[in-house]
Amino acid sequence: MTAKHNQHLAGIIKDFNSLVTKKYKKGQREHGGSLWLKKDLIDMAIEEAADQVVYLLTLKQQIKDKTLYTVNKTDK
Secondary structure, rough: OOHHHHHHHHHHHHHHHHHHHHHHHHHHHHHHHHHHOOOOOOHHHHHHHHHHHHHHHHHHHHHOOOOOOOOOOOOO
């Protein structure tokens, strides 16, 4: 890997670490308890995955329709 690859990876790891820490602490404040002792984690995970697909498909449509983001300046 090049220095640019390592720099890119380091940025992703930093951002991920920040996101996970914030999300974990928010979940702890809102739901309490110890996650590793909670039941039905698989069902909660499936619900989260379904939410993610909805968000991604909506974002994809927004990009396609250019309703929220401009991906690039050229139309293809």
